Amino acid sequence: MGPVKTVDKLTVTFLVDNSIEWFTKLPPGFTHEMRVHLSEHDPPIDPITGAPVLDLEKYCCGAHGFSALIETQIEGSDPHLVLFDTGPDSRSIARNVVSMKVPIERVERVIISHWHSDHSGGLLSFLRLYQEATKAQINKGNATQPCVADLHPDRPYARGIAPLGKVVAQVDPGPTFDAIRKVGGVVETHPEGHTVADGTVYVSGEIPRVTSFENGLLGGMKWVGDVQIKQGEWVPDEDIVDERYAAVDVAGKGLVIFSACSHAGIVNVVRDAVEKFQRPIYMIIGGLHLASPDLTDRIEPTVDFLANKLRPAPMYVLPMHCSGFASKIALERALGEGCVPTGTGIRVVVDGQRNLESQGGFMTPPTIAS
Template sequence: MTSRRDVLRHLTLAGLVLPFASTRLASAAAPHRPARRRVGQLRITILSTMLADEGIGEWGFGALVEVDGRRLLFDTGAHDDVVARNARELKVSLDTVPEVVLSHFHADHTSGLVALRRDVAPRQPMALARAHVAEGIFAPRVRDGDPTDYNEMNRVRPQYEAAGGAFVVHGAPTQIHPGVWLTGPVPRRNPERNWSVGARPTRVQRGGQLAEDTVPDDMAMIVDTDQGLVVLTGCGHAGVVNIIEYAREVVRPAPVHALIGGIHLFNASEQTLAWTEQKLRGFGVRHLIGAHCTGVETVYRFRQSLGLDRAHCVVGAVRQVFDLATGIRAGVIAR
């Protein structure tokens, strides 16, 4: 088994990781702002969501991001084997993917992390060895009158580190590669409540106090291109409008060339949907892949309200591809 120390040493020599010794590898004090450069090549392949042209569907999300010669895995699905099985069926190798981005702590986005790392490490010690997360992802989640920590990431964390993985915690927007940004925690300036509340909702421990769990660790990936911003979300619990406004503030105030992933509007009210679609029209969204928790009816509604067509707005499905040069390859079932 490759040790975490060996992985960190190899990644450092490869110029992939700063040589910190702790899990908290990225500073939360201020954004890292290297020279701005836009992405020229981008391809996003969906590996986990409910519908599937090939492979297996599930209530979860995962996507392979290939950008200017780099490869990243964004989220790891709801079951520990679905992303791996779908990748094999689609003949997509994860052995040359050094980095993972986890959009937030929920198990339908993180369950595959440890199994995927254990699978690839014997063949390629640097594969899936670095996981980017937002500050707050490890905060305990409890229910009133129950001291149990319901945050599964606090069980995933020691297993992933024992398998040689290292977490990079982002407390602020960070450009992890030229033109590729992670938002870190997103300010909640608009009153979007894009998270599920069950009969016994969890509460999050922050600063020694218990507060409503608004999924404060929700994080999106923003890719800056000449055509505009490409926004990739897991569930968009921070609110899709909050995410895009923050991206336009942090990266640049460009139109949204593509919005891809889950935006948690499957159970939204008519008022919320009307407000959201009006905001999305203002952002100039040109392509939309509504996967996971977006809602099938929501996607069809947005197709009409945003003035898009079947080539530019589809329900997300396994095997589906967004390519910066050619647009959406929807497959069969999602059209």
């Protein structure tokens, strides 16, 4: 793994999430979807009233899944765009990419956090859009590159849910490697941690499990066997070891962590990032995997770690996707406005501060209380 470069600017656009947030108060640097449309997307003007029209046919939709467009920039260099997950289906990612006017042809890479279809289901749809966008660029005489699909190599044939020991539903892991190649994607498999986007985005390897209360996906199963002869069996798969997180280091701010589903536990994710980089955690983004009733007992120790044991505490936590209502209430109680209600269509800009890097206090490594 090469060194992770500190960036001067990070821009995140949420393209798929379970929630739509239009009216909640947001901190500086956060922008609601409606404001983006009205100020940047040339909304239609009513010929009689002269007022811009909220054309809701062109706004984002929510879906059970996650996708975030990550743009990193070092001053004096070109920005890099990568997509972290693609949501659950072909329709939500396609609609929302168009809605937010994403420059699709500039996306260098799609990182799939793990093999569950609510994170990988929109991959082929996005790659088809990418092919269309690059063909348009080629017709204009511009050079293009194929989009890389950054994947964990261990894609199971199927995953299942067995809350009482019997599989009650099968979960599609996402498209096969062959299907990805057929729509023009370049398959890269990485079981280990590595950097992408010219070293500005870190993608983890397997997340070490060290906490006593974060025990993976309860009732998780996967199918193993010989697909050709249609023989095999369901085996326990609670750890979801193919899960990976991403991180960006912003100058003078610290790490921004992207944890799409946190099957490994968000505390384990944060501990791993702190140990690897010895940098403060500025922002935690994504699903915290605390929504279902059988995970309620994980909420208190998770919130206690983020609010009290990690020092300095993160400036912002954005609980999304599978975090659940109860965890959001608990995080808001502990962190106040540091718990930010975020959803599809919201944009976040984190501006770095290089001058703070020279101040010794900022460089003090974070600590974790026992």
